[in-house]
Structure formats: structure tokens, C-alpha cells
Amino acid sequence: MFFIKAIWSFCLIAFFLLWSGEVEAGELSERLSNFPQWEKLTSVQPASGDLVYPEWMAGTWEVTSTLVDLVAPLAPDIVTPGFEGNRRQLNQPVSFLVRFIKEQPHPTWLKILPWIDNKSPILVADRAFNSLNLARASLGNEAVLGVKVDPDSPNRQITFLRSNLQLVSTVTARTTETTPDNKFITTEVFQQLFKGGSRPYFNSVESTTAYHQLATDRPTIEADQVTAVYLSPQDPNYFSAGSRPVALYRYHLEFFTREISITSKE
Template sequence: MRKIWGFCLIFLFLLWSGDAKAGELAKRLDSFPVWEKITSTKPAVGDLIYPDWMAGDWQLVSTLVDMVAPLAPDIVTPGFEGNRQYLNQPLRFQVRFLRESTPVADTKSAVVADRAFNGLNLARAYLGDTAVISVKVDPDSPNRQITFLRHERQLVSIVSARATETTSDGRFITTEVFQQIFKGGGRPYFNSVESTTAYRKLSTSNPAIEGDQVTAVYLSPQDPDYFKAGSHPVALYRYRLEFFR
């Protein structure tokens, strides 16, 4: 269960439009780990469009570099201490970003994540090949995704809000807020998660893109400590992302 919980957290960046106020997301990353509430976003409509330079197939190396429990010892999320074993331990798997045709003639195709492919590779890299059956994206909405696990367990991720910005130094930054529902093994577990990631194209190919990602976990109203936590995150995880062709 602890390992699945950790997987739920690093799963986020593959699911990722609304624009944020200029510099708001960059300032948010710079203020880590002082996050007091979810940042301003807009309802998620359609898919997230990535920069052209992210198109293609990549070997991704994701490394957990920092983790903070702001409300400890009073409130600590399940699996937080167990996730310390992953600090500075690179996780490698393949991801893909595709060009998707647009309904408007003579309009350049948009770059979007291959959600099912990316989600399956990440899940198997983290949990093992035999633990993950499949990953499916709702054909009517790219914002709803289900990971099917052994023993009739499921992780349902529903994106509710997003924001993006492009900074003067060339970073593409996105934040996404979504709800997670873990089904199986007893009563369903709910939480809310916010993930903010800054991508930067490099002048080298080894790696070609780097990313700085912070994932914040917030308690859901179903949690007995919900009112005690208020609007504050109960766990923060920071990752270094490296994309290799």
C-alpha cells in the first residue's frame, strides 16, 4: 500500500490549459517549501498543449530530491516516511509526446502527452510489470484516467483545474490540480493533489530537457484531519526530471 501511495504522487506530471498570472507559477516554485494553499487555476478543458520542442519519444529520469511534511508531527500522510527510500534514487522509463491534428484547417498540430503509454510505463517502473494490468484514458475526456492494478485495485485520477505560463528565460511551467481515488483493499481513499512543473529546453542532448517539479498533497473533506489542516498541504515532494532522446 505504501509503495502504491508513492506511485500515486509521482504519477502526476504525466497526466498534465488556462493561463496563470505572469510569473505566478515561477514564484511558486521559488517559494518551495512555503506553500500555504492551492494556486489560482482555471477549470481544465481539453488537453494540455506542450511546446513543440517536447514532441517525440524520450527516456525520462525522475529523481526525488526533497520531501517535506509541513504539518508534522500532527499530520503526516500515509506512506510519507516510506518514500524516503526513494530520495536521490533515479527512476527511468520511456515517455512520449505526440502531434495531434486539430479540427481547424491549416492550423499547426498540437503536442500532447500519450497518456496511456506514459502512465503504464511509469506505473510498471515504480510498481513492477506484474503489479500493473493497464492504464486507460476516458475516450470522452483526457482529464480522466484509470490505472488498473492487481487484486482488483484501481487508481482514478481526475484533473479539475490547470494553469500554464512561459517565462522570459524560456521555461514552460504548468500546474494541475486533480482528485485521486484509490479503490480496492477496503474503503476508497481520496485526496487532492497539485503538481507544478517547469520544463526547460537545453542546448545539449544529454539531457535535452530538464524539469523542476513540486507535488503538493492536500487532504480531502473525507479525511478526519481535513479541518485541522485547513488549506495547507500536508506533504510536498520535489523532483528533478531529465529527458534524453
């Protein structure tokens, strides 16, 4: 039972690094400043292609992620699985490796995003590497068997867990923003399906992250991240919740240099 609750907790707060087009300047930064007064974001665009990150994020990083606040806006009427258990993670740093690599645009992306120069590699997140490291840091090495990204789409991935359990995550919409003070802000909306237990569990998650390059080496990048959990239409409380999130998690991220050179999958 404890392992199931831990996986539900991870299912609710999974961390993703993906792409979109830009929204009106200031909308995402204002959204972060309004925490925890959130409603469902409506200005995101359907997910296509992969996120092109700024060059200053290239390389391999040791990330320290600290949960600094959590809110259940609709409690006690509606509380998601794992929320109370996540209180134990408050102010407890978790460290893991992530990397951003140069990659040629996928041929299918060029049909959707014709403005991308197919001769120029783009900087993207290594999604399988990053998600595997985060999952193992959150659940333990033995609990997580692997992560597989759909070879035809960076928007769908499966995390394989022990006891034949799986977390299927599909990005459905996203957007980005660059602020006047050079913060790079991303929002990803994705559907999650946790299956293999007594019954499938569905939800919708929005993760908004503001990255900021620092003029120091330790750390080099810091980020403010808020993950909002929304009920799926399959949930009996879906209409009661409406467009409001049922759980909000706020993290402070620090990126420490691990490698100077840009890493490639090849």
C-alpha cells in the same frame, strides 16, 4: 501490506502531463522558488481540453526522475500514507519512457476552445503510455495491469493494479506559464481515488513542473517538479490542514532523446 503501502505512495506522487490557460507571469516560477512554503493554489482554471506542449518537446524521451527533497509540513500531527516509505526513494533515480505526439483536436474540445484550428494537429502528451511507464517503473511491471484514459476526456484515467485495485485520477483544474527565460511551467490539480482495498482513499494533488530546453544533447530537457498533496474533505483531518499541503515532493527530471521523429498514435 507492503504492496498496499507502495500503491498508496504512488497514489500520492503520480505524475501527469495535461493542459490549461496561462496565469499572470511569474506566479508559478515564484511558487517553485518558495518551496516548501506553499498554500493551495487559487488561480487555476477549471480543466478543459488537452495541454498543447511546445514543439521542442515533440518525440519520445527517456526520462530520469530523482526525488531530491520531501517535506511533511504538518508532521507529526498529520502524515500521509506512504510518506515515510518514500524516504527510501530519496536521491534514487527512476527511469521510464514518455512521448509527446501530434493529434487532431477532439471535436468536443473545439466547442470549448474555439480558437484552436481544427485543421492543425497539436502536440500533446500520450497520457496512457506515459502513465503506464511511470507506474511500472515505480511499482514494478507485474503490479500494474494497464492504464485507460476516458475516450471522451483526457482529464480522467484509471490505473488498473493487481488484486483488483484501481487508482482513479480526475484532473479538475490547471494553468500554465511561460517565463522570460523560456521555461514552460504547468500546474495540474487532480482528485485521486484509490479503491479496491479495505476502504477507499481520497486526496487532492497539485503537480507543478518547469520544463527548460538545454543547448546540449545529453540531456536535452531538464525540469523541476514539485508535487503537493492536500487532504480531501472526506479526511477527518481536513479542517485541521486547511489550505496547507500535508506532503511535498520535489523532483529533478532529465529528458534524454530517444527518437528524433514525432510519434503518432495511428
